[in-house]
Amino acid sequence: MTLVKGLKGKESRMRLLTIAADEFANRGFHETKVSTIVTRAGLTQPAFYLYFSNKEAIFDELVNEFRTRLRKLVQTSRFAPTVEAHDVPKQLLMTLETIFRFLAATPNITRIGLFLAPNSDQIKEELTSLLIDNLRAEQQMGHFRSELAMETVAECIVGIVERLTLSLLLPGIKGPESLALQVVNLLLYGMLANGDTSIQDS
Amino acid sequence: MTLVKGLKGKESRMRLLTIAADEFANRGFHETKVSTIVTRAGLTQPAFYLYFSNKEAIFDELVNEFRTRLRKLVQTSRFAPTVEAHDVPKQLLMTLETIFRFLAATPNITRIGLFLAPNSDQIKEELTSLLIDNLRAEQQMGHFRSELAMETVAECIVGIVERLTLSLLLPGIKGPESLALQVVNLLLYGMLANGDTSIQDS
Amino acid sequence: MTLVKGLKGKESRMRLLTIAADEFANRGFHETKVSTIVTRAGLTQPAFYLYFSNKEAIFDELVNEFRTRLRKLVQTSRFAPTVEAHDVPKQLLMTLETIFRFLAATPNITRIGLFLAPNSDQIKEELTSLLIDNLRAEQQMGHFRSELAMETVAECIVGIVERLTLSLLLPGIKGPESLALQVVNLLLYGMLANGDTSIQDS
Amino acid sequence: MTLVKGLKGKESRMRLLTIAADEFANRGFHETKVSTIVTRAGLTQPAFYLYFSNKEAIFDELVNEFRTRLRKLVQTSRFAPTVEAHDVPKQLLMTLETIFRFLAATPNITRIGLFLAPNSDQIKEELTSLLIDNLRAEQQMGHFRSELAMETVAECIVGIVERLTLSLLLPGIKGPESLALQVVNLLLYGMLANGDTSIQDS
DNA sequence: CATGAATGAGCCTTCATTCAT
DNA sequence: TATGAATGAAGGCTCATTCAT
Known part of the structure; x- marks a missing residue:
């Protein structure tokens, strides 16, 4: 069981941010695919939209x-x-x-x-x-x-x-x-x- | 009829280059659509490929x-x-x-x-x-x-x-x-x- | 603690029905989202499926x-x-x-x-x-x-x-x-x- | 060769409209898929957007x-x-x-x-x-x-x-x-x- | 009784590019 | 030299639904 409630979600979000930063930095906005970010984070596409309203939102963040x-x-x-x-x-x-x-x-x-x-x-x-x-x-x-x-x-x-x-x-x-x-x-x-x-x- | 053979083609090519430069400069590569370039040039999409092998080619040029x-x-x-x-x-x-x-x-x-x-x-x-x-x-x-x-x-x-x-x-x-x-x-x-x-x- | 066993559940169920009726009536079936119903009822999505087997079920009811x-x-x-x-x-x-x-x-x-x-x-x-x-x-x-x-x-x-x-x-x-x-x-x-x-x- | 210029396009458009009417009438808006319309018309998805700006547009028409x-x-x-x-x-x-x-x-x-x-x-x-x-x-x-x-x-x-x-x-x-x-x-x-x-x- | 977290499935849409004429 | 018509390929996003707790 998780010690801190809501920790897992925060961690997923963080992972997405870190991976997205890496992808954007190395490929640019358009060449970065949500599917790639999400796969590298060990998640599926809908999970992405649990934390960010769209691809631009995570970039802006x-x-x-x-x-x-x-x-x-x-x-x-x-x-x-x-x-x-x-x-x-x-x-x-x-x-x-x-x-x-x-x-x-x-x-x-x-x-x-x-x-x-x-x-x-x-x-x-x-x-x-x-x-x-x-x-x-x-x-x-x-x-x-x-x-x-x-x-x-x-x-x-x-x-x-x-x-x-x-x-x-x-x-x-x-x-x-x-x-x-x-x-x-x-x-x-x-x-x-x-x-x-x-x-x-x- | 054209006085100089190939003149019209050269002109079309030139127009495409100029317009493409304008579009690329003001919107970036991905936001620039072949369809837009071609429309502004008064041509159709296939005409574009008469002069450039693809979108990257005109950019590279x-x-x-x-x-x-x-x-x-x-x-x-x-x-x-x-x-x-x-x-x-x-x-x-x-x-x-x-x-x-x-x-x-x-x-x-x-x-x-x-x-x-x-x-x-x-x-x-x-x-x-x-x-x-x-x-x-x-x-x-x-x-x-x-x-x-x-x-x-x-x-x-x-x-x-x-x-x-x-x-x-x-x-x-x-x-x-x-x-x-x-x-x-x-x-x-x-x-x-x-x-x-x-x-x-x- | 609840005085009557199951009272809170009945209330939640009722609330869902009432809100769903409002949403369906004003938006139609497809434009009505389970997420909306549930949010308006102050519940979460899984709670919905505690009371209704799916979206159609609540509509049919x-x-x-x-x-x-x-x-x-x-x-x-x-x-x-x-x-x-x-x-x-x-x-x-x-x-x-x-x-x-x-x-x-x-x-x-x-x-x-x-x-x-x-x-x-x-x-x-x-x-x-x-x-x-x-x-x-x-x-x-x-x-x-x-x-x-x-x-x-x-x-x-x-x-x-x-x-x-x-x-x-x-x-x-x-x-x-x-x-x-x-x-x-x-x-x-x-x-x-x-x-x-x-x-x-x- | 086609007798009338632009005839084929008009025909495709017409076919799409007719088939769309049939689909919409029998399934409703949401259950009607662009992919179905287009397949029945013997075309591919992008062709649809050659004639209608989106699914709503053909419905509205x-x-x-x-x-x-x-x-x-x-x-x-x-x-x-x-x-x-x-x-x-x-x-x-x-x-x-x-x-x-x-x-x-x-x-x-x-x-x-x-x-x-x-x-x-x-x-x-x-x-x-x-x-x-x-x-x-x-x-x-x-x-x-x-x-x-x-x-x-x-x-x-x-x-x-x-x-x-x-x-x-x-x-x-x-x-x-x-x-x-x-x-x-x-x-x-x-x-x-x-x-x-x-x-x-x- | 209820939630945090996540997913399966699928659809709309876009765009560069090509074929036949 | 050019066009009308069409496509291949792919990507973003949404939603109902479920698992584990």
Whole structure:
């Protein structure tokens, strides 16, 4: 007999979610069949509809899980406003590490929320605007160059994060810490060997 | 009667390609129906198979068109190897401008090749490795900081380009020149207001 | 604890019957879902099968309830055989009133037994043949015109009753007494303003 | 080769309609399977959707066909306004004969439109209101008794027609002419052997 | 007396693709 | 160069019903 009433149902639901995440991440929405999910979960088709109203519903739930967790993560890791100038690199580094670690820890819903969801753009926009707030605050405190348009910078950071995630992080080629470090190094200090040339001058 | 033999056929084929690009770009592969393409082209379904062996074939043709054109573009705009240090920014700027202009000029196949194609990763890898070659050459000439791993930097640049393309360029929010300028400014000189702090120090 | 053994079960069963009648009457057999009945009754699906062997069984029980009650009613209100000529209208009036009152009193099972049951024809046939007996007796006593075929007349009366029930009685537009009166008036005296013309003459 | 372009399609469509009418009439909407219709028509399932957008669509088309034809019929057979008193029976007889003949001639769509359609009530209402117009006109010309409420009389006639159709006409037990004659006889002259008793007197 | 959990069976519908003309 | 007509293959979903507790 079951110790906790309703436990078995919760477990079936959970199994379906996990398997669905795996299927969606590796095959995409259309190539993922309800029949496959259900078979892998050791259930039959009607059981699926016991827990989710349709195929889209389970997909959306996964997308929302990613979205919610990402949002919480970014909101939590906001720069402390009283940060000293020499703390900026460390702060940025930690933020990026946190993000990369989260993305690496949940690769399936990352793929779903970041690359597969029809509304992945919204998710990224949300992330971008949270970043913009942080960046602008730093900029007004004089930590970042005033001539940089932070909306664009934020988009760049998001672009960097998503590309590195897809091609280096998720395949396991590089780890979260390594990537965070390189990104900070690139973004803060730029590529040039010496800082004496400015593009505006040319 | 047609003046040039096969002209009408060529035109039908062209129409199908153009409409397909529009449909694929705006709805994705699965949501695009052969029946819709064909109807918009003023043809019937069997006519479609006169020109393309199946739905994937027309999609692939569009992907390849993008891929080929992008490849040509990047190969052409390779950095001249004998470049002077103060030319680096201008060179990078021009390269990025060229790329953004190309992407903005053919928005439909850009969306297809960059975001929809299952092999869009390959396309980006190709772009990345071309970039790596260029960047490494510059680095060895002492123009770029030696501690930067150019494979990662190249990925970052590609990530930046694709994100800015999707969220600012294709929607027409910013133009190619403006974006190129901002990217160069960010990448070359970094974000910090003054360069006296190093992340390694922390 | 329940005072009377099995009381709770009887109540559940009753509740299911009442709700099922409502659902069947308003949606029809196929559009009525066991799940709905059960939910409205505050029970779960398996509980349903504690009381009824299947969906058809509960439907049939409702149909039979209607059938039985109708049969009793009609048998009871049989014409007294020794009726005087001037009592005929009153008798018919009372019979019709009784029927209309019964139908109006239980609208749900009326709808089910009269319009939804696949065997509603049998029910009506039964009613018809009871009517035929009565009518023929009257006819032989010289109260009704001898050239009328009472089988057909009985069908007509049943048709009138069912139509008036559906469109005027159940919606509450007219009451049982009003309808009975009009029907008697029409059936006994006919429509013609004066009786001097006969169809056979034409 | 086909003589008339598009003929084959029209024929397939027609076949589907005819077979569907037969299935619906004999089994009802839910028990009728698209697969059955299509098999009987010598086609496959997708072919069905070439001609009808779904199962309901073909059902509705049959209902509408019945509705339209019935409407036309009744509108056409309207009483001529200048009718002489002694023509009334003949007129009514002809109208009823026409209706019964129509119903008998197309038994399948009759069953569908009159007893199966969810909106069969509307259809009958429409018929009723057309009847009311006719009856009232006659009444005002003094042909029918002024104390009869023609709305109710019309309902009665419709009820008679539908019941006789179902139990005597469609099964082939009686023919249109016979039924029409009996109905007229009953409706016009009433059931009483002599007209000297009035219900109001009792 | 009742429930949590699950299933068997089946139907509608869609879409890319083809055949014959 | 094209069309009218049709199909193969498959997938999502629903519902009545049952098992084990």
